[in-house]
Amino acid sequence: MTKTIMVSAAVVLMCCMGARGARQEQEWVQAMRTVHAKFTGKPGTFAQFGDSITVSMAYWAGLRWGAKGLNAQAQKAYELVKGYMLQDCWDKWKGGDYGSEGSMTIRWAHENVDPWLKSLNPEVVLIMFGTNDLNQLKLDEYQQKTRQVVQKCLNNGTVVILSTIPPRSGQLDKCRQFAEAVRKLATDMKVPVVDYLEEVLKRRPDDWDGTMPRFKDVPGDEYQVPTLISRDGVHPSNPKQYSGDYSQEALRCSGFGLRSYLTLTAYADVINEVLKGQQE
Numbered sequence: 001m002t003k004t005i006m007v008s009a010a011v012v013l014m015c016c017m018g019a020r021g022a023r024q025e026q027e028w029v030q031a032m033r034t035v036h037a038k039f040t041g042k043p044g045t046f047a048q049f050g051d052s053i054t055v056s057m058a059y060w061a062g063l064r065w066g067a068k069g070l071n072a073q074a075q076k077a078y079e080l081v082k083g084y085m086l087q088d089c090w091d092k093w094k095g096g097d098y099g100s101e102g103s104m105t106i107r108w109a110h111e112n113v114d115p116w117l118k119s120l121n122p123e124v125v126l127i128m129f130g131t132n133d134l135n136q137l138k139l140d141e142y143q144q145k146t147r148q149v150v151q152k153c154l155n156n157g158t159v160v161i162l163s164t165i166p167p168r169s170g171q172l173d174k175c176r177q178f179a180e181a182v183r184k185l186a187t188d189m190k191v192p193v194v195d196y197l198e199e200v201l202k203r204r205p206d207d208w209d210g211t212m213p214r215f216k217d218v219p220g221d222e223y224q225v226p227t228l229i230s231r232d233g234v235h236p237s238n239p240k241q242y243s244g245d246y247s248q249e250a251l252r253c254s255g256f257g258l259r260s261y262l263t264l265t266a267y268a269d270v271i272n273e274v275l276k277g278q279q280e
Contacts, residue, residue, distance in 0.1 A: 169233025
C-alpha cells in the first residue's frame with residue numbers, strides 16, 4: 001500500500017450485538033463516560049489514527065461541505081457532529097503529526113501514540129490499522145499492540161472507537177481474522193467499534209472486489225469502479241458520481257463514502273451517549 005453513519009443501524013457496536021444487547025451497550029457507554037471524566041483537553045477534538053485509508057482526503061474531509069441522500073436519522077447525526085466537532089478535525093487533522101500516514105501498521109502507532117496524545121489530546125479517537133499489517137505482522141502482535149495503543153488513549157481520558165479494516169482482494173479470510181481480533185478487543189476493553197468489514201460484505205456480498213473481471217473496463221482510474229473496493233484490490237473506491245452522496249445506493253458503490261458514513265454515525269453515538277450524556 002502506498003498512499004495515500006440510522007443511529008448505529010449501520011454501525012456495529014460490538015457491545016450491543018445479538019443477545020448481549022442492551023446490557024453490553026450500557027457497559028461501553030458507562031465505561032467511556034468513566035474514561036471521559038478524566039479528559040483535560042478541548043471538547044470537540046476528534047482524531048483518526050490509521051494508514052492511507054485514513055489520511056486520504058477522500059475519507060471524512062468532504063463531509064465538511066455537506067452531505068446529500070442521508071436518511072432522517074443520519075441527518076440528525078450529521079447535524080450533531082457539525083455542531084459539536086471542531087471544524088479543523090474534518091480536513092486539517094491529517095498526516096503523520098495527526099496519526100495518519102500511508103503504508104503504516106499498528107507498530108507505527110505503538111511507537112508514536114504518546115506524542116500524538118500529548119500534542120493533540122483528542123477527546124475522541126477512531127483507530128483503524130490492519131490493511132498493511134496483514135502482510136507484515138502476525139495476528140498476536142497486531143492484537144497486543146492494538147490493545148496497548150487503545151489503553152494509552154483510554155489512560156489519557158480519550159474515548160476510543162475501534163474500526164475493522166475493509167476486505168482486501170485475495171485475503172478475505174485473513175481480513176476476517178484481523179477483524180475478529182478487533183471485535184474481541186472492543187468487547188474486552190468496553191469500547192465501541194465500527195465494523196467496516198462486515199458493512200462492506202453486507203452491502204456487496206458477491207461483488208465488493210473491484211479487481212473482478214466485470215469491473216475491468218469501467219472508465220477512469222482504479223477508484224472509479226462502482227463497488228466498494230477499488231480496482232487495486234486494497235483501497236476503498238471513490239466514484240466521482242457518488243461524491244458527497246450518502247444515499248443507500250451510494251453506500252453500495254463508494255467505499256470511502258461508506259466509511260465516512262459509518263464514522264459519522266458512530267461518532268454521533270459517542271457524542272449523544274457519552275459526551276453530552278455527562279452534561280445532563
